[in-house]
Amino acid sequence: MSHKLLTLSPIDVVIIALYFAMVIGIGIYLKKFTKTGEDFFLAGREMSSWIAGLSFVAANLGSLELMGWAASAYQYGILATHWYWIGAIPAMLFLAIVMMPFYYISKTHSVPGYLKLRFGEEARALSAITFGVMTVLMSGINMYSMALVLNVILGWNIHFSIWASSLTVAAYVFLGGLLSAIFNEVLQFFLIWLGALIVSILGLIEVGGWGGLVKRIHQNFPGQDYTHLWRGLDSFAHNPMGIQWTGIVFGLGFVISFGYWTTDFLVVQRVLSAKDLRSAKMAPIIGSVFKMALPFIVILPGLLGLAVLPFKLLPADVANGAPNYNDVLPLMFARYCGPGLLGLGITALIAGFMSGMAGNVSAFATVWTYDIYRALMVKRASDEHYVAVGRWCTVLGVLVSIGTAYFVMQFQSIMDYVQQLFSFFIAPLFGTVILGMLWKRATPAAGFWGLLAGTLSSIGMWLWVRFDHSALRYIALSPYARDMAENMYRALWAWIICVLVTVLVSLVTRPKPVSELVGLVYGATEIPSEGQISLHKRPIFWAAVVFLVLVVLNVIFA
Amino acid sequence: MREGHGFISIWFFVGLLLAIYGLMIVGTGLYEIGSPPAHPAVLSELRPEIWWGGLLLAFGLFYLIRFYPRKR
Numbered sequence: 001m002s003h004k005l006l007t008l009s010p011i012d013v014v015i016i017a018l019y020f021a022m023v024i025g026i027g028i029y030l031k032k033f034t035k036t037g038e039d040f041f042l043a044g045r046e047m048s049s050w051i052a053g054l055s056f057v058a059a060n061l062g063s064l065e066l067m068g069w070a071a072s073a074y075q076y077g078i079l080a081t082h083w084y085w086i087g088a089i090p091a092m093l094f095l096a097i098v099m100m101p102f103y104y105i106s107k108t109h110s111v112p113g114y115l116k117l118r119f120g121e122e123a124r125a126l127s128a129i130t131f132g133v134m135t136v137l138m139s140g141i142n143m144y145s146m147a148l149v150l151n152v153i154l155g156w157n158i159h160f161s162i163w164a165s166s167l168t169v170a171a172y173v174f175l176g177g178l179l180s181a182i183f184n185e186v187l188q189f190f191l192i193w194l195g196a197l198i199v200s201i202l203g204l205i206e207v208g209g210w211g212g213l214v215k216r217i218h219q220n221f222p223g224q225d226y227t228h229l230w231r232g233l234d235s236f237a238h239n240p241m242g243i244q245w246t247g248i249v250f251g252l253g254f255v256i257s258f259g260y261w262t263t264d265f266l267v268v269q270r271v272l273s274a275k276d277l278r279s280a281k282m283a284p285i286i287g288s289v290f291k292m293a294l295p296f297i298v299i300l301p302g303l304l305g306l307a308v309l310p311f312k313l314l315p316a317d318v319a320n321g322a323p324n325y326n327d328v329l330p331l332m333f334a335r336y337c338g339p340g341l342l343g344l345g346i347t348a349l350i351a352g353f354m355s356g357m358a359g360n361v362s363a364f365a366t367v368w369t370y371d372i373y374r375a376l377m378v379k380r381a382s383d384e385h386y387v388a389v390g391r392w393c394t395v396l397g398v399l400v401s402i403g404t405a406y407f408v409m410q411f412q413s414i415m416d417y418v419q420q421l422f423s424f425f426i427a428p429l430f431g432t433v434i435l436g437m438l439w440k441r442a443t444p445a446a447g448f449w450g451l452l453a454g455t456l457s458s459i460g461m462w463l464w465v466r467f468d469h470s471a472l473r474y475i476a477l478s479p480y481a482r483d484m485a486e487n488m489y490r491a492l493w494a495w496i497i498c499v500l501v502t503v504l505v506s507l508v509t510r511p512k513p514v515s516e517l518v519g520l521v522y523g524a525t526e527i528p529s530e531g532q533i534s535l536h537k538r539p540i541f542w543a544a545v546v547f548l549v550l551v552v553l554n555v556i557f558a
Numbered sequence: 559m560r561e562g563h564g565f566i567s568i569w570f571f572v573g574l575l576l577a578i579y580g581l582m583i584v585g586t587g588l589y590e591i592g593s594p595p596a597h598p599a600v601l602s603e604l605r606p607e608i609w610w611g612g613l614l615l616a617f618g619l620f621y622l623i624r625f626y627p628r629k630r
Contacts, residue, residue, distance in 0.1 A: 183568050338599045340586035
């Protein structure tokens with residue numbers, strides 16, 4: 001952490017300072033518009049599909065997104081794109097078309113809130129507590145990653161970076177709640193794109209387009225395949241990720257991806273802020289278009305690093321002060337960006353970090369206030385009281401996250417840690433929510449026990465491999481599986497266990513009467529017809545278009 | 559969004575920040591024509607500050623004017 005990759009000029013510092021001033025200014029401006037709980041926690045449910053869609057994607061752009069996946073692209077090549085395409089797009093379209101009507105029609109404030117309506121208080125309490133723990137841990141990781149990046153890139157003090165950035169986020173979410181978070185996420189979305197896109201454009205000009213890029217990578221790394229999406233996934237030993245296609249398709253593309261994009265309240269909360277059902281369905285579809293394009297500013301710089309850097313980067317744990325994989329994006333900024341553009345690029349990184357943090361903090365405040373505090377502690381209080389609790393919960397969430405940031409400093413692999421959290425909490429939750437939405441017979445007891453069994457079994461599998469490494473052959477189906485592959489398969493098993501337990505318990509316990517499932521479950525809910533809307537305005541039409549583009553892209557880069 | 563409720567549109571804020579950034583970056587690019595830096599970035603001869611900053615400025619001005627808060 002001692003080297004410093006970039007030196008900012010005064011104009012760059014002014015650009016970064018202006019950004020901080022703007023996000024705080026927006027928070028102050030919006031405070032007077034967030035008086036009720038609906039305003040503070042769900043931005044008044046009056047967002048357009050574009051605002052909700054951009055916010056939906058921006059909230060996912062945490063610290064790991066820009067730096068981490070550019071580093072992964074340098075390490076694994078174009079394989080990292082799977083996390084943007086098959087690992088995101090089908091799930092986002094599924095959320096839009098299949099699941100959104102139930103979330104939206106039920107008028108729930110949160111995903112745990114949906115579980116309360118569908119399964120009862122026990123399932124809600126369990127999911128709210130696990131979500132709270134996961135969100136705070138994720139938020140801490142976000143903060144630590146940002147502080148680490150600012151320390152490495154600019155030489156800023158790591159403690160100053162943690163406190164300055166997190167208190168800025170706390171201030172604007174405290175003031176304007178989700179409304180302020182969404183406003184800033186839209187702003188951050190533009191800054192991220194405009195700050196990072198210039199690197200990809202100039203990089204492609206330098207190497208002579210995609211063909212030139214592939215040629216240079218082959219010259220620099222003969223015998224290694226960094227430019228094909230699916231070739232090499234036939235075996236664990238044939239690709240640098242140590243994963244097989246089943247792990248990518250079922251572990252990532254199904255369980256992890258569907259779990260994250262359809263049940264992680266951090267992203268679902270943005271869509272719940274939409275003004276009507278059609279906007280709520282269109283928001284993830286709009287978000288999916290930009291998600292599909294993100295490899296152009298995240299993966300491409302990593303590949304450009306393989307092609308144009310005059311030296312090879314090393315893994316972070318063996319770099320010993322020399323440039324490592326995580327430095328690839330800052331190095332590309334340094335290569336192509338002079339004063340002004342460099343400030344814009346660093347602002348893009350900071351904006352990415354902040355949008356991810358704000359997403360975690362605002363989701364935490366909502367789940368804590370509605371699903372823990374109001375559900376379990378103070379059941380009857382005024383709306384003003386809950387808004388005040390939500391505001392202070394923002395500060396509490398940030399402070400706990402700062403503590404977590406110091407806690408995660410001791411972990412070597414941040415990305416691995418994040419995937420572990422997803423497999424513990426998100427994979428089983430997806431099993432519970434999807435059965436709850438699509439199967440009327442799923443009973444309240446089954447919802448709780450399925451979720452508990454999935455979560456505990458996932459943690460149990462993780463502990464098993466930690467204590468006995470040979471167990472990897474059972475969990476990940478191969479002794480050659482790497483950490484990422486282990487996480488994918490553990491998530492898959494946790495989901496299967498959750499679904500099996502939910503089904504078995506449902507068969508021996510009493511279901512809710514259908515009259516209590518209206519608005520919550522497929523077959524008991526009347527979904528508003530879109531028959532009178534012209535084809536080009538229907539969400540299903542645009543979902544089909546996006547899916548077709550996804551297939552074409554996978555074929556082109558196969 | 560909620561302009562009808564007295565909000566200034568988010569697009570106005572986006573336009574404002576991008577216009578300021580565009581102006582600053584174009585200004586830096588023009589200044590560097592007269593006094594080139596000692597260690598120029600790769601492809602700096604293409605003057606990316608000027609055309610990318612110009613794009614930001616145009617984009618920002620469009621949103622700034624289009625969503626400028628007017629009294630009702």
